[in-house]
Amino acid sequence: YAQKNFERERNGKKWLFWFFISLLSVQFLVMNGDLLLTFFAFVSISLSFHNLLLAFPDRQKSKLAATKKFLLSRLGDLCFLIGAAFFYQSFGTFNIQDVLSHLNELNPQTREELV
Numbered sequence: 001y002a003q004k005n006f007e008r009e010r011n012g013k014k015w016l017f018w019f020f021i022s023l024l025s026v027q028f029l030v031m032n033g034d035l036l037l038t039f040f041a042f043v044s045i046s047l048s049f050h051n052l053l054l055a056f057p058d059r060q061k062s063k064l065a066a067t068k069k070f071l072l073s074r075l076g077d078l079c080f081l082i083g084a085a086f087f088y089q090s091f092g093t094f095n096i097q098d099v100l101s102h103l104n105e106l107n108p109q110t111r112e113e114l115v
Contacts, residue, residue, distance in 0.1 A: 014055050021051075025048055028041045033096050036084065053066035
C-alpha cells in the first residue's frame with residue numbers, strides 16, 4: 001500500500017529518501033560514543049527532518065513548520081556546541097567512554113566531588 005501511495009505522490013521518492021537518511025542518522029546517533037559525532041548526528045537528523053517537511057512544497061503549513069524548526073534547531077545546535085566546549089574544557093576529550101572510565105577509576109569520595 002505505502003509503495004503504491006508514494007508512487008502516486010509527485011515527491012514520494014524524495015520523501016522516502018529523506019526518511020531513510022533520518023533513520024540512518026538516528027542509528028548513528030545511538031551507536032557512537034563521541035560528543036562531536038553526536039553533534040553531527042543531531043544536525044543530520046535535523047536537516048533530514050527539515051527536508052521531510054519540505055518534500056511537498058505545495059503544503060504551506062509544512063513550509064512554515066520547516067522554517068520554525070530550522071531556526072530553533074540552529075539555536076539548539078549552538079547550545080549543544082557550547083555544552084560540548086564545556087565538556088572538553090572539563091575533561092580534555094570528547095569521548096564519553098573515556099570520561100566514564102576515568103570516573104570509575106577514581107575513589108568514591110573524589111567521584112562524589114566531581115559529580
